[in-house]
Each structure stands twice: as C-alpha cells, then as structure tokens.
Amino acid sequence: MLLYIYMLIRMNKQRLLFPLLLLLTVLTSCLVSYKFNGTSIDYTKIKTISVVDFPNQASLVYPALAPEFNEKLKDEYSSKTRLKLVPRDGDLQVSGEITNYELIQTGVNAAGTSTKTKLQITVNVRFVNKTNPSENFEQNFVSYQDFSNDQTINQVQDELNKEIVSDLINQIFNRTVANW
Numbered sequence: 219m220l221l222y223i224y225m226l227i228r229m230n231k232q233r234l235l236f237p238l239l240l241l242l243t244v245l246t247s248c249l250v251s252y253k254f255n256g257t258s259i260d261y262t263k264i265k266t267i268s269v270v271d272f273p274n275q276a277s278l279v280y281p282a283l284a285p286e287f288n289e290k291l292k293d294e295y296s297s298k299t300r301l302k303l304v305p306r307d308g309d310l311q312v313s314g315e316i317t318n319y320e321l322i323q324t325g326v327n328a329a330g331t332s333t334k335t336k337l338q339i340t341v342n343v344r345f346v347n348k349t350n351p352s353e354n355f356e357q358n359f360v361s362y363q364d365f366s367n368d369q370t371i372n373q374v375q376d377e378l379n380k381e382i383v384s385d386l387i388n389q390i391f392n393r394t395v396a397n398w
Contacts, residue, residue: 259299259395263349267301268308272341276319280375283339284316287383294387299395311346312394317358321371324364337371337378338362341386345394357393361385 269292274284291312296303301310318340325334340360347353363378365371 259301260349261300264309264347265302266304266308267295267299267310267312268304268306269295270306270311270313272314272316274316274319276316276340278319278321280319280379282376283319283379283383286379287316287341287386290383291387291390294391295395298391309348310394311348312343312390314341314343316340317342322362325367333367334364335367335371336362336364337375337382339379339382339386341390343390343393355393359386359389359393361389 269288271288272284272291274280292303295301295312301308316339318338320338322336322338323332323334324336325332327333338360339362340358342356342358344356345354361382363381365374365378
C-alpha cells in the first residue's frame, strides 16, 4: 500500500488526482457498518423492554397457546436484542391479547364437502416506545396454516400452533424493533 502511494506521488499532479480519489473512495467505503441482528435499536437510549403476558380472549381456547406464545415472544427479544427484559415500565413496552383462534373451511371438492381447513390466530398488539412515541402503535397480527381434512384438528393442532406462533412472533418482532 505504501509503495502504491509512493508511486502516485512520483506521478505528475494531474495524473495523481484520479487514483488518489479512487483510493479514498475505496477506503471510506470500508467504513460502512452493518447490523446483522436485524434490529434498529439505539442502545444508547433504549436499555429495557417489558413484555406483558398476552391473555387468551378468543372464543375458542386452546389451553397451551397463551403460555407458548408468551414464552416465545419474550425469548425472541432476549435472544435477538441486548435489551434487558423487565416486568413493567420498560423503555419499550409490548402488550396485547390473543383475540381469535378459529377454524375456517377453505377447500371444497366436487361433492361440495370441505377438503381443507385453515387454523387462524389473531393477536392484538400494543407497542410503546418511551424514547420515540411516534413509533407507538396498536395493530392486529394474523397468521394461519392450512391442513387437510384427512386429519383432525387434534392430530395437527400442536404442530400448526408452533408454526403459527413462530410466524406471529416474527411479524411482531419485525414491526416493533426491526422497522422493516
């Protein structure tokens, strides 16, 4: 590198300008920093997050849903951010409720009978950012999975719930701290 600079200096000034500008451009482009955790959190201002347990207020209740959802949501923030999880009054606050858990017949065959069913879960989320209130929101998040009517809901419910909860948590995480 030093040899290259020395050679540039020996050239006349006019021929020196372009290579020098090119070198400066290359060197400054190396200074760009990237965040690979997918978050856009200013850790100098935001240090804590509180995630209040979401009660299951759906008319059809699957007992394992609320505990699984609440634990995985907290784990998402703990594992993908440097925020300290606090019971209440965090710099960021996530709360809400599970509002809908429903089975919807979707596929119909020539005989007019259902061939597919959709398991759909809706979660209402309230988000508060105490350092930047313009980012506050309340929003419903919906996710679903289809399954064949060759199986009963009891046969597929555990696996479908895991997939739906995972998708819901990704949606919520991305909306609250990833700003995608």
